[in-house]
Amino acid sequence: MSIKTTVITGATSGIGKETALALAKKDHTLYLLVRNTIKGDELKQEIITKTGNKNVHIVKCDLSDLQSVREAAAELNNGKLFAINVLINNAGGMFDKKELSKDGFEMTFVTNHLGHFLLTTSILPLLEKGHARIINLSSEAHKMGKANFDDLQWEQRPYSAIKAYGAAKLFNLYFTKTLAEKYADKGISSFAVHPGIVRTGFGTGTSGLSKFLLWIATPFMISPEEGAKTSVFLATEPGMEAKSSQYFVKCKMTKSSVLAWSEANRNMLWDISKKLVGKSAVAGEDTRKKS
Secondary structure (H helix, E strand, O other), rough: OOOEEEEEEOOOOOOHHHHHHHHEEEEOEOOOOOOOOOOOOHHHHHHHHHOOOOEEEEEEOOOHHHHHHHHHHHHHHHOOOOOOOEEEEOOOOOOOOOOEEEOOEEEHHHHHHHHHHHHHOOOOOHHHHOOOOEEOOOOHHHHHHOOHHHHHHOOOOOOHHHHHHHHHHHHHHHHHHHHHHHHHOOOEEEEEEEEEOEOOOOOOOOOHHHHHEEEEHHHHHHHHHHHHHHHHHHHHOOOHHHHHOOOEEOEEOOOHHHHHHHHHHHHHHHHHHHHOOOOOOOOOOOOOOHH
């Protein structure tokens, strides 16, 4: 089996860490995009010790900081990599109170969607060369999400952590389907994943209703290792390209919400995202109108 090159965001803990460990055992060459490079280096050593796989590389990337994302993409594009076979957009977060990123974006939106949009579209040539599988971590919370494109920054409404998170997870599904549509002829496939309700540090620091709902869910939570299984499955199972654009739960294709299939919303999100990251055109994008 040929060695695969895999890029994973948010790999220093929880699902991302277990995904990295599992793929290292399968001899994937790993590029781990992390906010904290000290933790990243510690994880690298842990992966090498546990798996014997020394092909682990740490790249600094804060998905809430678009300049950091651009620098990470530039490092991946610097010529050392010939191709990327798997991209796992794993990082995410829920923020109890409204926070703005360095660039002035609402944190839930930029961390869960916009940062990954910029990263993915910035490394498209490498993804095309690798006939890549792009795996976006969404959530069943997308079924609570609504696409309010007139108020992405929550300036006109009282901020709700749960609603902001649900919207971001809905956007993950829109992004998945648009990637599948635009780049199928380039050999790229994309998938959305609900990892389950996983026992991690996710949601730490939340309060009010968000904290209560997490507490209610505690008895039903699964381990990070269990939560990583669907991402690992989609990264490694042969023949999954035929199921590109689909939503997976427990390694099985599952129905998403009806709203997640809105072509108008998908197109609007893509166009808005391009404008927000300052890209007049996305590399390799097919702008031809479909008949």
